[in-house]
Amino acid sequence: MDQESIKNRLQEKYPSYQIDEGGQWIVLNVPVSDWKQVAAELRNEAEFELDFLFCLTAVDWKTHFSVVFHLRSILHNHELVVKVKIDDRQNPVLETVSDIWRTAEFHEREAYDLFGIRFNYHPDLRRLFLTEDWKGWPLRKDYEDPVNMIKL
Amino acid sequence: MLEEIGTSAEGDLIINVGPQHPSTHGVLHLVITLQGETIKKVEPHLGYIHRSIEKMCESLSYRQFIYVTSRMDYLSSHINNLGCALAVEKGLQVEVPRRAMVIRVLMSELTRLASHQLWWGAMAMDIGALTPFFHAFREREMINDIMEETCGARLTMNYMVPGGVMFDLHPDFQKKVKEFIAHFKGKIDEYDELLTGNVIFRERTVGVGKISREDAISYGCSGPVARAAGVSCDIRKHAPYDMYSELKFDEILHTDGDCYARYLVRMQEMRQSLNIIEQLIDNIPEGDFQAKTKAVLKLPKGEYYSMVETARGEFGVYIISEGAMTPYRIKFRSPGFSNLSALDHMAKGSKIGDLVAIMGTLDLVIPDIDR
Amino acid sequence: MFSLEKISIGVQTALNNSLPAFWALMAQFAIVGVLVISLFAVLGLVLVFMERKVSAYMQIRLGPNRVGYKGTAQTLADTLKLLVKEGLIPDGADKFLFRLAPYVVMISAMLLMAPIPFSRNFQIWDINIGVLYISAISSMAVIGILMAGWSSNNKYSLLGAMRSGAQIVSYELSAGLSVLSIVILSGSLQLSEIIQSQENGWWLFKGHIPAVIAFVIFIIAVTAETNRAPFDLAEAESELTAGFHTEYSGMRFALFFLAEYANIFIVCAIGATLFLGGWMPFHVGSWSAFNQIMDYIPGSIWFFGKTFLLIFVIMWFRWTFPRLRIDQLLNLEWKYLLPIGLINLLLITVMAILGWHF
């Protein structure tokens, strides 16, 4: 599907969600509560079949987090970006999609490690890169580490 | 973080492979649960070389951050740099001169060859054949010399800059590359003699570390690992960047998904890379090697994602710009990270020797995984 | 003509004439002991240097070329380094066994030296069950390896030792079978008689194709028995770091290292003795003129030449082939080498009974 038809199809299917375009790919903004179900639909429905999660990351917008999923369909060769906005900055929680895309297991652990976003029902949510006793979430914008961070 | 090292509750043997281990090629730490010689579980522990490059990049300008990416997948540093340069160019809307594009593709393919050669030697060494390593380095040395002459460094070149390449080609470049092609064409057959047909090597790799097409997709595998399982995922074909849309080359696909298929994919990719270099080496257009860019680069507010095919798979650069001199957030999608996540799936039920073979054919570069 | 035989007889008579019989025997023991130990030391130096050079040239490298003339003193320098290094014993190791293991491996290698004929009548002990003695003693090394692996209190060592146990025990069979085929052909267990039986040609050539097959099986089996690549699973570097000697350092490690090379020398010497006639020069049946020319080359040179040729072949294996996996290793033994060896033994028996060999 080309971008236009993806957009139309998404608008039909998820009328309440905001869809951004103009960038490289269509961006679908999904609320936290719906994410798991939308993910399953995007993965399994034949017209999307977004089976390849090639990038999962989080962004700290100082007031909120957004978790960005870059999805591709190997069959149709189209891409879609899904953004989930998490407002609760103190205790960010999202449901895991590691059962839909197995690669998300590692990527979610990475996001948890560096941003402190908890993924519910994740099979093995532990720090990935840092040690278990590490304090803080390094990729958050308000993270301070006077010892290891050198300000230039 | 680490379990009490000993035996598990079921009486299985738990062994730490790494962080200092001959076959992990760096500081990868695997905790494997063994039953006799059979592997029940492989659990990677990462972070021994985690430098938080993404955080570092948030304080570097768009010119500066490129050099850091050479330190991720140091074996395909050119291609990593290219990915970053492409992302910045996307934001700046710069037209890259044709000569620069050709140079970039040539360098990318030479890097791919060098990386595959190193992989070939290192994987052979994992499997126990020590001689191929040196034979592979003979050819890799030639590429490194070519790189050194043109780019000024052998491993972390920082040759790609937004808008083109840093220097023009060295006058001897074409001659040397042609010499290399002629030399390597003979030697790649020797590679086959030494290893490909060898019965022990086949025994060690055929049917080992199998991954199905569906699993490969689900685990986010890319590059030769996925292509060996039949997933058509070559970025050079599906989302061509620079000159790749104009070049004739085949995407190598195998369907077995085992170590031997991964091996064959890489061996054939080497021939394809040679093919690409041959197409371009006589057709380097004249012109600028760098587009005019401002001294201080500022990307307009927005999000830019660029993908390139490194020797290990799909490398993605995701830049979020707020219009400042430095990126607001950068995410690097490294191929090794996703490929590693499939290791447990591949190695389950096989022997320790197989684990080494699987790791060898996954072609892991640890700084690429840890970033 | 130079001959080791004359020297040994000369020394013997001199001792017997000057000393009472008991002390003469004791003096002989001492001389033999010193000779064996110094032979081991020299062998270690020479073989390690040889391996390094062989590997270097196969890997298009130069190899050691700095210490001494063209690097010949490199192994000496390495030995000195190992001597002065601290020998660590890991915490929680079984200290007694840990210390004992290298000596067990070493002594079993030394014992194997006894029946090997270096030249005509130059042999420490011409025991009449020489072949049996060799196969009995050579299985003792595995005890040392198991001891080392178990006492190290290291899982890699343990795995390596267990692998080694399975491997050596299985390959002993094939090695034994191919040795048996020569015993059948020559009709004797005594090494000097086996060599004498090759006076008109080596068994490798006299025994037609079955002897060649037995020889190939023998080489494969002894490569496995000495834990050499492609069968070096006990110390598989890329899998088990260093296998059973992971925790060894300093002189204890040097002993293991030396024992490995001494074992290679011994098995190759046995191979040369059984299949290639040992010190017996290259003779062809009835060509007496040719045979006489060959006799001008001393027996000891023939012996060492053949042995080093086999050692080179084993090194050649190591620097060419990938390593097998443990189950494939056992597959190779039980599915290929053993059945082939058994059938081959049957063929040789038939051949020997019917007198088809030369």
Add this chain to the structure above:
Amino acid sequence: MGFLKNYIKTVYEAVSSLLKGMKRTGYYFTHHKEIITQSYPDNKDTMILPERFRGEVVMPHTDSNEHRCTGCTACELACPNGTIKIITKFEMTPEGKKKKALDTFVYHLELCTMCNLCIEACPTNAIKMAQNFEHSVYDRSQLTKTLNKEGSKLMEGVE
């Protein structure tokens, strides 16, 4: 009989594939001309490094001890690692004006990644990359270097 035929075929193929590999290594064992390693420090005199090789940042001085650095700090800004620190001073020009000039060019070799960005950034070509690569020293402090020589001054006509 099929089984036996297969069995013999497997053995034959296996052995021939092994012999092929041994032929290859045997070839290299006997052909010493193909050796590619060099005896490194012995060949130091004949070793040629490409002119673009990046080993270390240096500041060329003329015979009259003049350099081209104006102390504009463009390289300092371009450096991603904080390798370069430029200390400037104010000099009096003959006309009696105050002018910014270079006092000390501090270069931290231990931080440098040889990325060439400073050379690219320099507007006056005052610095360049040298080809030496043997940087090891016993004391880390020796890696911090001052690039402008004692008593050197700015070349005439460089702005």
